[in-house]
Amino acid sequence: MAFFLETLIGGLMAGMLYSLVALGFVLIFKASGVFNFAQGAMVLFAALAMARFSEWIPGWLGVANPIIANILAFIIAALIMFVVAWLIERLVLRHLVNQEGATLLMATLGIAYFLEGVGQTIFGSDIYKIDVGMPKDPVLMLESVFEGGILINKEDFYAALIAAALVAALALFFQKTGTGRALRAVADDHQAAQSIGIPLNRIWVIVWCVAGIVALVAGIIWGSKLGVQFSLATVALRALPVVILGGLTSVPGAIVGGLIIGVGEKLSEVYLGPLVGGGIEIWFAYMLALVFLLFRPQGLFGEKIIDRV
C-alpha cells in the first residue's frame, strides 16, 4: 500500500509537469489551430540557452554568485524565447494562415528541426548542467500512517509545485485578463475576433511567448534532473498524449490529462513493466491515448464537432 501510494504520488508529481507542457500545446492550438510539434525542440533550446548562459555569465561579468548568474541567464533565455516566438509568427505562421492542420503540423516539425540544429550549433551538443539549487535528497513522509513511511523525492516535489503554480497562473491569465479574453475570442472564431478588432498576429506572438516560457521552465526542471541534452526534446514528446486525452482545446483537460498520464506511466512501469521487460513508459501513454481516441475522439473535455457542409 505504501509502495503503491509512493508510486502514485511520484506519478502525480511527474504528471504536473506534463500538464504544464500540455498547457503550452493547448494555448497554441486554441489560438492558432497549430499542433505544435516543436514544443520539445523549444524545451531543448530554452534549456540549452539557460545552461550555457548560467555557465558563461560568471566569466563575463566576474560575479561568482550563482543566484545572480541564474537569474540573468533566465532573463536572457526568456528573451531569446520571445524572439523565437516573434520569428515563428513572422516567418512561418503568417504565411500559413488558413492552411490545414496537417500542413501546420508538418511546418512545426520543420521548426523543431531548425531549432534543434540552431540550438546545438550555437550552444553545443554535450551534456550540460543546470543547477538552480533544487534539493536532491529524498524525504520520508507519513511515517505515522504506514510502516516505514513513504519516500518522496524533494526535487520532484518542488518541481511539481513550480509547475502547479505556473499552471494556475496560466489558467488565471486565460480566464481573467483582457488578453486572455481576447485569446479565447480568437479560439472560438478567428474571423469574428478579427472583425471586432482583435489583432490576430499579436495574439499569436503572445501564445508562442507563453509556450516559450513554459518550455523554459520545463527545460530547467527536466534539465536539472536529467542534464541538458538532446533527449530533452523527446521527453517533451511524452506530453503529446496528454492533449489527446484531455482534448486539444481544453485547459482543464490538459491539467487532468497530464496527471492521468503521469500516474499511468509510473503505475504501468512499476506493475506492468516487469512482466514485459521494462521500458514501457515510452509507449504506454501513447497507447492509452490511442485506445482513448477510438472511443472518445474529442478527448475527455473536448467538444464534439459536427462538420458543416
Add this chain to the structure above:
Amino acid sequence: MAREIGDIILDLKGVSLSFGGVKALTDISFDVREHEIRAIIGPNGAGKSSMLNVINGVYRPQEGEIVLRGEHFSKMNPYKAACAGIARTFQNIALFKGMSVLDNIMTGRTLKMKANLLQQAFRLGAAEREELAHRAKVEEIIDFLEIQHIRKTPVGRLPYGLQKRVDLGRALAMEPQILLLDEPMAGMNVEEKQDMSRFILDVNDQFGTTIVLIEHDMGVVMDISDRVVVLDYGKKIGDGTPDEVRANPEVISAYLGASH
C-alpha cells in the same frame, strides 16, 4: 413537359435535429414525388441545408424517419443514401480540389466500378476495360454540361460558375434517381443562372431525375419548381405549388421579416 409526376418516392416524417442547444429543424414532414422538382426555400439559417444533410445521412436527426420508396430509415448514412440513388451538390463547393475535372466526375462512378485493388494495380484487362467504359460515360456528362475544354484542368483553378457545374457533373455521374441541389445558382450572374436552370430542367426532363432544390432566387424557384416547401427557424411554414406558397400570409411575413 413530357414527364409524368409519379408517386411519392421520398417521405420525411417528423424530422427534428439539433446541435447542442441550437434547434436546426423542428418536426418537419414533407414528401417528394417521383420526377418532380421540389424546392426548399427560407431565410438564412432556416435549416434548408440541414434538411438535405438529413436526407442523405450526413446529419443524424434526433427524431423522425425517412421513407425512401417505401423503405424506412431511422438512421440514414451517406453510403446507404448513395447506394439508394441519392446524389447531391453542395452550397459551398465541395469539389476535390487537387484533382482534374475529369477525375472529379469519374469519382461519381465509384459505386458502379467493380475491379478490385489487385486488378487495378496490375491494370489487368477487366480493370482497364472498366476504366474506359466509365470514361466514355463521363465524357457524355462532360458534353452535356458543355465543359469539354476544361476536362484536364485542376478544379481549383476554375472560376466559381464552372466549379458549380463540375459539382453538378459529379453528382450526375452517379446516375441518381434523386438529386439534391444546395443553392446551385448562388453567386452566379444572370447568364450563368440561365444555363444552370436549363441544365436542371434538362436533367429532370431527359433522365426523369427527381430533384430537390434549395434556392434563394425567387424568380428561378417559381419558374422551375413543381412544389415548394418553406422553412423558417427550423419550422415548416408553408408547402404547396409556387402560387399557393406565394399567397401564404405566413410566408410573406417571414420573408418581409427577414428582408429589412
Add this chain to the structure above:
Amino acid sequence: MIYRENGQFKTTYKTDQQIFPILQDRWAVLVLIAFAFVGIPLLVDEYMFRAILIPFLILSLAALGVNLLVGYCGQITLGAGAFMAIGAYAAYNFAIRIDGMPLLGALLLGGFTSALVGIIFGVPSLRVRGLYLAIATLAAQFFWDWAFLRIKWFTNYSTSGSVSVSNLEVFGWSLDGAVDKYLFCLILLVVFALLAKNMVRGAIGRQWMAIRDMDVAAEVIGIRPMYAKLSAFAVSSFIVGVAGALWGFVHLGSWEPAAFSIDRSFQLLFMVIIGGLGSIMGSFFGAAFIIVLPIFLNQFLPWLGGLAGLSISVATVSHIEFMIFGALIVFFLIVEPHGLARLWSTGKEKLRLWPFPH
C-alpha cells in the same frame, strides 16, 4: 528534338489515359530506365553503390509508400520507420523460422505483415483526423521501437540485440556484389512504382484523393471512408515494409532497432514533402535530395570553413544539416507545397511553350 505535343492527337480514351501521354516523356523515361539498368553498372564504383545508390533506391521505395498514404490519401504518418522495422523483422523471422524460405518470399511476407499491422494502426483514422492521427502513428513508432528491443523472440534471442542475414539469393542469382544488390533493388523499385502509378491513376487512387480533398463529399458520392483509408494504410505499409526488409537484408545486412527509429520516420516524411506530396516522381526527387544533401554538406562546409579559417566538426555539420532540413520543410510548405516535382513540371511547361511563352 523539340518538346512538343502538337500533332500527337489522341484518338481513343486509352491513349489519352496512358501513364505518360506525351511521346517525348515516354522516350525519356525509357531511356532513363535503360540507363539505370545498363549504363550505371558500367560507370559507377562500389562506394557509390553502397553509400548512395542502394540507399537511394530503397528509401525511394519507402518514400513512395509514405507518399501514397500522406500525399494521396491525406493521412499523416509519423510512424513510417516503425513499418520499415516491421517489414524487416517480419521478413527476418520468416526467413529463419521457415526452412527454405526464398528471399523474395520473405520480403513479400514482410510487406504483408507490415500491411496487416498498418491496417490495425489505421483504424483510428476512421475516427480522427490530421493532428490526432499523427499521435496514433507515433504510438505505433514508440511501441514497435520498444517491442523489437525488448521482446527477444523477434530478434531470435540474439544476445547483442542485432540480427543479421547472409547468402542472399533470388532464383539462383546470388546478391553478393554491390551491382547485384543495386539491380535487385532497382527491379523492385520499378515494379512497385509501376503498380503504384496504376493505382493512383485508377479508381482506388481517385478514392484516396477524394478522401484527402473533401471527405464528406467523398462519402456522399458513395466512397466508403473505411475502405479507402484502410486500403491506403495497407498498400502504403506494404510498400514501406518491403523497403524496410530491403534496408535490413540488402543494404545493412545486420541491424538493430535503431535503424528504424523515429528519425527515419521524419526523414521519410521530409522526403515526401520536399519531393512533392501526391506525386510518384516526387518521392524519387525527395529521396535523392535528402540522401545527397548531407553528403554534399559534409564535403562543402568544412571546405567553406577552411576558407574562413574555421574548422567545422562533423557534429556541427550534422547540426547545420538539421537547420537546413528544417528551413527547407518550412520553405516548401509555404512556397511550393507540391515540392520539387511541381518545380520540375513547371519547368517542363515552360519548355513546352518555349520560345513563345503565350
